[in-house]
Amino acid sequence: MHKVIHSESIRSALAHRGWTQAQLAKQLGESPQLVSLWLKGENFPSPAKLLKLAATLKLGFDKLVVPSADQPVIAFRKKAGAKTTDEHIVKARGMGELLKPLVRYLPEQRALHTLLPSPTTDYAPLQAAAAQVRAKIGIGAVAVLAYEHLIGEFKQNDAVLVPVLWGEKQNHKNALHILLRAENVTFIYLNLDTRLEDFKFWMAHELAHVYTPTLAGTEEGEDFADAFAGALLFPQACAEQAYTEASRARSVKGEMAALQRHANEHSISVYTVFREVQAFASFKGLQLLSVDEKTLHVVRNSQRGELVSATLFKPQAPRPQDLIALTAQLFQSDFFVALQRLLNDRGSGESYVQQLLDIPLQDGVALYEALNGARVS
Structure with missing residues (x-):
């Protein structure tokens, strides 16, 4: 159409x-x-x-x-304070159109996908949904949810991860979700120039979109994805433990120290821990912690972790072939394998790669050359 x-x-x-x-x-x-x-x-x-x-x-x-039935559905994981403009929307939907011919080069789709039938941000059903997914993954109520668990779920649900290097500040988005309804395939662009403590939350947020395709591209979908990500990464049992420790502290500083310990253990932001602890306390009718969001953000911003890209590509700046290898090996994604096959088959050029990944032309040329020199497995 x-x-x-x-x-x-x-x-x-x-x-x-x-x-x-x-x-x-x-x-x-x-x-x-x-x-x-x-x-x-x-x-x-x-x-x-x-x-x-x-x-x-x-x-x-x-x-x-x-609107058409085959129009790409998009959702942005925006940076704080960023505003989505018509230009952003047009560019993202254009990327979706460019992705359509790539689908035929991907592996055959799986028959079953995980769906959450009645998504809600209400505390009890939200926790139940998170517990259901954790059980499916095979981890307990207080276990640390690892990156490998999230990556495996994307793979099981035919969601293609596309790691990109969009910079820490110059791009308005940290993640871009593109659902091709007719093809029943989701592409998720993840900006590796992101702080470690935020990256896992964004992955969980995007996984929530995969589980609720009918909400993709809506404000309701964004609210649910944020709520689900927090519940999945730091569920009620974890929040109860953190609340017990923090509520025994005799000062705001002591509360913050307790929250930070749990954040470090789970490799997530202290803000995520704080939100889940306060939600637990509110649900149980308990007294909320004394620390406020303003204080929390001041402390959090003073203790920012490394960028994911800096951790993955130490000690040198990433090369195109490094990103290609990382995508296949760490993120279990067939994106660049499919792209290399498409380039060979259709003869598409550097500009196609540049537009598909929303990167500068010189980076698109470098990736194109690396793909042309790569061997398709």
């Missing part, structure tokens, strides 16, 4: 401004015939033209394009 411009929204916007189609075409620097084809659904603007159309008419992306 091809994409179609929402002609009624555009005509309404033109009427509001008193413009004709010809005047719109002049504003866009396009021919009136091309604009007419857009409105008839016989042609579709490129991402750059779509953004210009949105800016000219001051219409959001979702009001410009008629």
